[in-house]
Amino acid sequence: MKFLEEINRRRTFGIISHPDAGKTTLTEKLLLFGGAIQEAGAVKSNKIKKGATSDFMEIERQRGISVATSVLAFEYKDIKINILDTPGHKDFAEDTFRTLTAVDSVIVVIDVAKGVEEQTEKLVSVCRMRNIPMIVFINKLDREGKDAFELLDEVEQKLGLTVTPLSFPIGMGYDFKGIYNIWEKNINLFSGDSRKNIEETIEISDLSSPELNEIIGDGAAETLREEVELVEGIYPSFDAESYQNGNLQPVFFGSALNNFGVRELLDCFIKIAPRPRPKESDIRLVKPEEEDFTGFVFKIHANMDPKHRDRLAFIKIVSGTFERNVPYLHTRHNKKLKFSSPNAFFAEKKEIVDISYPGDIVGLHDTGNFKIGDTLTKGEKLQYKGIPSFSPEHFRYINNADPMKSKQLAKGIDQLMDEGVAQLFTLELNGRKVIGTVGALQYEVIQYRLEHEYGAKCTYENLNVHKACWVDPEDPENEEFKDFKRVKSKFLAKDKQGQLVFLADSSFSLQMTQQKYPSITFHYTSEF
Numbered sequence: 001m002k003f004l005e006e007i008n009r010r011r012t013f014g015i016i017s018h019p020d021a022g023k024t025t026l027t028e029k030l031l032l033f034g035g036a037i038q039e040a041g042a043v044k045s046n047k048i049k050k051g052a053t054s055d056f057m058e059i060e061r062q063r064g065i066s067v068a069t070s071v072l073a074f075e076y077k078d079i080k081i082n083i084l085d086t087p088g089h090k091d092f093a094e095d096t097f098r099t100l101t102a103v104d105s106v107i108v109v110i111d112v113a114k115g116v117e118e119q120t121e122k123l124v125s126v127c128r129m130r131n132i133p134m135i136v137f138i139n140k141l142d143r144e145g146k147d148a149f150e151l152l153d154e155v156e157q158k159l160g161l162t163v164t165p166l167s168f169p170i171g172m173g174y175d176f177k178g179i180y181n182i183w184e185k186n187i188n189l190f191s192g193d194s195r196k197n198i199e200e201t202i203e204i205s206d207l208s209s210p211e212l213n214e215i216i217g218d219g220a221a222e223t224l225r226e227e228v229e230l231v232e233g234i235y236p237s238f239d240a241e242s243y244q245n246g247n248l249q250p251v252f253f254g255s256a257l258n259n260f261g262v263r264e265l266l267d268c269f270i271k272i273a274p275r276p277r278p279k280e281s282d283i284r285l286v287k288p289e290e291e292d293f294t295g296f297v298f299k300i301h302a303n304m305d306p307k308h309r310d311r312l313a314f315i316k317i318v319s320g321t322f323e324r325n326v327p328y329l330h331t332r333h334n335k336k337l338k339f340s341s342p343n344a345f346f347a348e349k350k351e352i353v354d355i356s357y358p359g360d361i362v363g364l365h366d367t368g369n370f371k372i373g374d375t376l377t378k379g380e381k382l383q384y385k386g387i388p389s390f391s392p393e394h395f396r397y398i399n400n401a402d403p404m405k406s407k408q409l410a411k412g413i414d415q416l417m418d419e420g421v422a423q424l425f426t427l428e429l430n431g432r433k434v435i436g437t438v439g440a441l442q443y444e445v446i447q448y449r450l451e452h453e454y455g456a457k458c459t460y461e462n463l464n465v466h467k468a469c470w471v472d473p474e475d476p477e478n479e480e481f482k483d484f485k486r487v488k489s490k491f492l493a494k495d496k497q498g499q500l501v502f503l504a505d506s507s508f509s510l511q512m513t514q515q516k517y518p519s520i521t522f523h524y525t526s527e528f
Helices: 002-006 023-033 058-063 090-102 119-131 148-159 212-216 218-234 240-242 262-272 403-418 441-454 479-487 507-516
Strands: 009-019 069-078 081-083 107-109 134-139 163-165 165-170 178-181 186-189 201-203 249-253 294-302 311-319 329-330 335-337 343-346 349-352 361-366 375-377 394-400 423-427 435-436 458-463 466-473 492-494 502-505 520-523
Touching: 002 009, 009 023, 009 090, 009 119, 009 262, 023 069, 023 081, 023 107, 023 262, 069 361, 090 119, 090 294, 090 311, 107 148, 119 148, 134 148, 134 262, 148 163, 148 218, 148 249, 148 441, 165 218, 165 249, 186 212, 186 441, 212 218, 212 441, 240 262, 249 262, 394 403, 394 441, 403 423, 403 441, 435 441, 466 507, 479 520, 507 520
Parallel strands: 009 081, 009 107, 107 134, 134 249, 163 249
Antiparallel strands: 069 081, 165 178, 178 186, 186 201, 294 311, 294 375, 311 361, 329 335, 329 375, 343 349, 343 361, 394 435, 394 458, 423 435, 423 492, 466 502, 466 520, 492 502
16 A cells, blocks of 8 residues: 555654754755755855755854754655754754654764763753654764763763664774774775765674774774674663664764764664654544544744745644645634645755655645644544643843834734744733743844844843743632732733733742742643
8 A cells, every 4th residue: 555655664853962063964964865965065164155955044054053943855765754953052942842742753963072961961851751762873983082982871871871882983083993883794984085975885794804904903903893892792782672662772973074974874764763653632642544634733934935925834744644735624723724835845945745644744834824733634623732832031021123113023023933933921011022032042033033034123121030930720710819910910921822921030939929829820831
């Protein structure tokens, strides 16, 4: 059956890491193998004028960081691969957490010199909560860094993973000679020439053969034999089932910039990575091989094309097939919508697709019908769970800097908030607008995009808020709740969905409020 074959050849994964660990570079190199681009552009080098394909917003080119999650698809050895490249910068963590709801597996990139960093810890813990299968790629081996065993220990301890190396470096930094591939039992020699697209590999089935000494020299050969023996002694051998259940994490070594060790990673990935997985909805578990289409919105991006004011809603297909011009039910509005031009992506190049399968990501043109977390189905009333809004950590008033442009400002804020860039709170007392974000860099991005995409200027004013909590009273009619609303009126606001939010000015006042009004629950995420 063609439908099942299509599902089985889909692999949808995300790449997560700390900023600068080389995530966007790795994405580029994977695309190179998929034949999707002819030459990969280094993200930071000024020699090549070609920027990275996956960073297409102007502000990303200026800063050299990725701020929006991009979706890239390519074919490799008859497997259809969908990559969700996420921002690594911690100010954009919320976008990354949401993207993790749409992937079936993850590749974690770690910098050989810096080791495991806090941002990686946070993201990996989200993957572990959801038991997402992970592969670890240790990057930048051509630089001086920590010892391989030290790195593996750090990954085990800090990230709480159980690792098994499927490749192992021969030397490190200056004496980096290449990689021994434990998975395929061959050696990949490093020439240090990044212009060569694909390095030669030498098959070595037996490490004890004298051939090894001729290739890499006596000293290196001895060390490698000892190290591989050690690896086989200490680490569990690879088992596909415990990897897919999220209990075992294979590790690869390489250098993405020099295109080294990337092919090994990709060849192993397409063999072991999970195909599209079932997902939990509010009424039942939905399996990919069901005939009826279901899917959910995990991201909205306004102004993909600056010439046309368009908004795209990114939908992950969970089950069935999504066809062009067929009406589907939008469960929150309870109305049917049909789409004449669903897009598939390759960075900013999009093409219209007639039919898509589970695991695929489709972009739908949106005139304001969608919010993050919305579900589309063939007709069944179900809602997918698990896309929360987190309590922001920074708060500022937003003011209009150009009175003639208030309409543009309102529209701009509205669309950027639907995109999930930040959260908007409107004060009950005087209707002033407050923007809450997870990181401070967000404010610059909002200001920049309002001006360049909507022609509106804004200024910010600091606001002393410690935490925003969603208010959930036992009984909205009782005296206690009315008293709370009266006493705390100047700290109350509504979020975009119209839910009541309490903006506590310090952790002390939040504690006092919780003690004084025991019948009211305060939540840190909007999903309760």
